[in-house]
Amino acid sequence: MALRTIREYGDDVLERKCKEVKEVTPRIRELIDDMLETMYEANGVGLAAPQVGILKRIVVIDVSPEADSPIIMINPEILEADGEQTGYEGCLSLPGKSGVVTRPNHVRARAFDLDMNEYEIEGEELLARAICHELDHLDGHMYVEKVEGELVDNEELASEQEENEK
Secondary structure (H helix, E strand, C coil): CCCCCCCCCCCCCHHCCCCCCCCHHHHHHHHHHHHHHHHHHCCCEEHHHHHHCCEEEEEECCCCCCCCCCEEEEEEHHHHHHHCCCCCEEECCCCCCEEEEEECCEEEEEECCCCCHHHHHHHEEEHHHHHHHHHHHCCCHHHHHCCCCCCEEHHHHHHHEEEEEC
């Protein structure tokens, strides 16, 4: 396993549509292992292959507090989305920034696992947000396209939230 360089906003690779994965080869397995290591090292909850410069339809997500139950999604697609949630969202490809984004509160998606077995997953709240966010990357879209208002600096946001809690 190895850490990969996370591509940042403005890199052309983040604007391109990813190609379907036809089979899970040793290189794809290595990519997924590297993506997980890179995501955990960066304290992220999700990472899409184009964020490490690979135009394949692969995402990894882990919203658990223990960071030990990753979701691997190959060729994912959203089947159903409903409800609504609005909140701050960030991205490893735009470090230090956040913006308010409205996403579905519930999603149902279909994907393939490491053995190319098809499965469905349902998510609410943070998991639903992460699935939508990461799948957007596969089609060359970033959350900044959906931001309501201005992007904010994460340090400013944290101190503002601290003030509100007092």
